[in-house]
Amino acid sequence: MQQIIDDVPRSVTPHIVSARDRKYDRQLRLWAANGQAALEEAHVLLLTASAAGAEILKNLVLPGTGSFTVADDKLATEDDVDVNFFLDESSIGQLRGAKVAEFLQELNADSVGRSENLTLSQLDKLDPSYWEQYSLVIAHQIRPSVLLPISKLLWEKKIPLVVSNSIGFYARLRIITPEHSVVESHPDSTVDLRLDCPWPELEEFAYEFKLEELAEMDHAHVPYLVLLLLYLKQWKETHNGESPSTYAEKNEFKALIRSGVQSNDDENFEEAINTVWRATQATTIPSDIQKILNDSRAQNLGVTSSKFWILARAVSDFTKSSASGGLLPLSGSVPDMKADTTSYVTLQSIYRTKARKDRDWVAGRVNELLLSLGRSAAAISGDEVDTFCKFSRNLVVLDYRSLEDEYMPSTANSKKILRELEEENSLMSVYVGFRAVEVFEEREGRYPGTLDYTEDDEVILEAIALEIITSIGGSVVNERTSSVLKEFVRYGGGELHNISSLLGGIGAQEIVKIITRQYVPLANTTIFDGIQSVSAVWEL
Amino acid sequence: MSRETYAKRSLGEVYDKVHKAKVLMVGAGGIGCELLKNLVLTGFGEVHLVDLDTIDLSNLNRQFLFGHEHIKKSKALVAKETASKFNPNVNLVAYHANIKDPQFTVKWFKSFDIVLNALDNFDARRYVNRMCLTADIPMIDSGTTGYNGQMRVVIKGKTECYECNPIEPPKSFPVCTIRTTPSQPIHCIVWAKSYLFSQLFGIDEDASPDLDNTENKENEDELKNLRLENEELKKVKNAFGTVEFAKLVFEKVFQIDIDRLLTLADAWKHRRAPVPLDFASIKAEADAAGYEDLDKVAALLANDQPVWSLHENFVVFTDSINRLSKRLVDLQNRDLGGSKSILTFDKDDDDTLDFVSAAANLRSIIFGIETKSKFDIKQMSGNIIPAIATTNAIVAGLVVTQAFKVLSNDLTHAKMVYVSQPPSRMLSSGALLPANRDCAVCGVARASIEVDITKLTLGQFIDDVLKEKLSYTDEISVMTSKLLYDVEFDDNLDKTFEQLGIQDGSFITVMDEDEPEDGSTARVNLEFLVLTKEFSSEPAYTLEAISGIPRKPRPEAAESDSDENMVVPASTKRKADEIVETSNGNKKAKTETSGTSETIVLDDEDGTFLID
């Protein structure tokens, strides 16, 4: 048999489905090839080769972030080796950044790593264009006097900055970028049925079904969307053209559908009845989407306008055109249902054709807009228009607050902070703790709790916390905050590895969302308390 | 200030306990790698890790203790080697083994202070849950899928165990759905993978794990039909290795079998009838498209994203059959005289995946079902769960903070935590719920017994162990999955354990039906874990471990609501109230994190859990 089989023609495996795709298979299922491509183009800078910073970077190097740079000017100490997995005994006395970059590089050859000997206090001496090589900057445990100027510079250059802190059982993460827009927000569903306002082709298809003339089997295979359209038509004929709107009317409408059931096989009728609430809901443009379409960034396009806003403008124009009936482009998805194959396929094609038509209108408008802006028509691809139209009901624009706005008492989110501080067990106490520790470190040149005698530090730290609270209109450091401050002193500025590791997970996760522009990232601060294993999210 | 580690400073008094703790980590995959790093760097003194798996390329995007050079090596051993480089002061012990192996006795479990579960399948997690309950060792269970994750502390008698809430078994499909009336892509994928593939290249048996073979009146005819088809397929297999083979298989399963299905007129009264495929005309189509050129076939297979057309599926089907046949022939030539060579389906093995993808799609076309890309079929056929480093890092970080609570005996602050998506929140945590009284796993007393199953009889077991040592009366029943003994059924007394089908790792349940005259209740069920061992002399067993066997709680008198009738001491009662209070918060958290309404069982590298 050996002889015969060798003569049987066959292709030779492996085919070129690459080792890279295979290595990244489990994550491609989350963010697909376009997300992966964005990640592979990114260059991330980590400021300070701390344990938590290295953990964030580790979780970016593993999935294949294109390149990374570790900037640091310290020599590794025994303390560093204790908490940082990416340093070992042999690193002691060597440049911390270089060693961390070296160990991280070992994790993934696809990611290109390097280090820079940068002194934090000298960062303002750098040419501002220095930052432009990076797509995102991570800053871990950096004092405000250094951090604020960098954040301002990056803000102007629209380079996202992720700030993290980790002391003892506490961690903090903050995202700063002037604007982050998401098209692929990964909603649970993109189904948009429009049964309340069917377009002519859909009506024509549905109204051709004559339920009373169908054989038992065919009756049980009428798609429920068609059933709903037929019964809605019947209902409207006796209700002055209105859809059922009150609870009672909807129940009456369900009863009407139920009256058409002929056999036990009519599961399609059950599907129709279960979808009555959706079918009778008026299709509109959700208010948050309308806000995006009306945004001045869409309405007043300029030469530097991003693709997102050009697309938003095109969709906005679409909704105002006669082609749309005042609605968003149709997504074209049809849910699964009990139906005979021919009807189902026809139904799918009716939805797809309409979606295609809407999308073509938008694509045409995008071309006109690009032309009027003096840009190439190729600047926005057909795929990008497809995706934008498909997810137009789920667009997200996050306008972040700057770090300056958070730190300046006049622009701080004072009310929120003070109100939260009064809540029992609120993690806002931990936030105030981090802010106070920063000031302490800036003034004393060391973290609280690093001397043998700690009581003075407790007093000083509480005084600083009071300054911060008073500056935003408060008057006391409450008991809960006071005990959190004592915890901070006890930790002596040290990182606890498992908390840094957790922060590394949270931080990298948000960074991946920002880089891939998929899923909705954190806005804008999260605090984690490892004593209680709880977290909070606020916009500060 | 004298130098002390940051961990020591942050942990305070707990540090010593952590440093002295002996930890068992089951699973060295996604969560396991993160966990081991955390344990090593937070001052744990001794960690034992057990994992049966070897390293695969698709692990490397998150399991950072492994590199390309480690592919196909033991996860446990490599994890130990890599982690100890970074902290040589920790005592790491690695076992490349199945946690269910008899070497891991209850006594061995008892030697640990805490067990951390970082497993990827229900079966092993259930087993470790039972072992920890038997050994009375606290356990922390964890799992992730994509951006979601969870972890919880399980302590015998104090919290819910892993099985207090019934776990849905993985989905299986009735034979008739797979065999006769598929209506979804997954039905065709299961058919291609569990039926056709194993019939052609694997085991020659009717039974395969994804098929529900329980026979009943309704599917009797279909099963008969299935067997008939198997017979015919065996005949087709005579042409195995020849140029004709692919054609014969194609005609058999996509034409002849479908024609026969069409004769079951009843089945198509209410369903769209399948349409058989014609080999010659599709081949003509494929040839016209230039697919006689194997380079063109290779080019088609180089991209797994597009959905193939009918003739493209045809091309992949015949090509992959020929590739698999060649492999099997080579394998058989190498293993002459040895055990029968087979191929098994592996989602990461392109030859097998190509075959399953094309066969599933061809069947879908026949039944008017949507076809899928190879990329999607890989996920559906291999139970692939998205997995990334970030979620594992978050969950592993949480596990270690909870381990601190457990080791310092601070159970009021121990938690179960769900990791979900912002913007609303990152984590939802809730207090631990009390054990479910009716739980068949933790609501029972546990024992383990080493037995020479060829020697010990049921009679000896009942007399020596149950009556003599444990003071049971005659009013008992003894059962495995079937009844072995009760007062009215003593046929089995002279049979050995082996004759009764009891094996290593079997569980035997003893039910006490004696209601003593003093008014006390019967004892709770006692569950024995059987570990086999050879004994050269009598007695042919050793009772390895046994917990106390409490009496069943008295059914609560519904009409009494006055405090005087409460049997629970006041202090305990208050505690119970506290738990109830906090449990509400948790329930809320649970509902809010749930995404879909359907219960799905997930099973992959980084853990398994239910999304409800």
Ligand SMILES: [Zn+2]
């Ligand atoms: Zn239980």
